[in-house]
Amino acid sequence: MSSDNQWSADEDESPLSRLTRKSRDSPFVPVGIAGFVTVVSYGLYKLKYRRDQKMSIHLIHMRVAAQGFVVGALTLGNLFNLY
Secondary structure (H helix, E strand, O other), X not given: OOHHHOOOOXXXXXXXXXXXXXXXXXXXXXXXXXXXXXXXXXXXXXHHHOOOOOHHHHHHHHHHHHHHHHHHHHHHHHHHHHO
């Protein structure tokens, strides 16, 4: 048997190089990640000024907005790949 046909894991690949490789394959994933971080950062900033809104309601709204941004970015990426 030839050793050229055997599968080998890329254990020497760093997480950053893996992320850049994956982002070249599907460019909307980094957009989704950036949007998620932006929405969460904005939500944490607004946490100070939530007035009489309960903490749990504020966190639920923040989670739904972040998930919606990620799902929207992935959906746009899939539609872009189909087109």
